[in-house]
Amino acid sequence: LQKRLEDRHILLRITDRAAQVVVQESYEPIYGARPVKRYVEKVFGTQIGRMILKNQLLPKSVMTIDSLDGKSFRFETEDWVQT
16 A cells, blocks of 8 residues: 555555554454455555545645554544655
């Protein structure tokens, strides 16, 4: 997903809490990483795509994905500040 966002100069950050939710919701030892990839694409990819279409996520932005309740995700954007 990050690779596809590079063309738009969008940096994707996922907090440890959000990563834990992804693992809890999608990981299946017998299938390896495939369910995780599908979950990330479905949940994150869909939301990010919608935000791009609505101009809520612009080029040269940073998208942070977090989870506060251990179940749902919060998507926050900010300008990409280079130092």
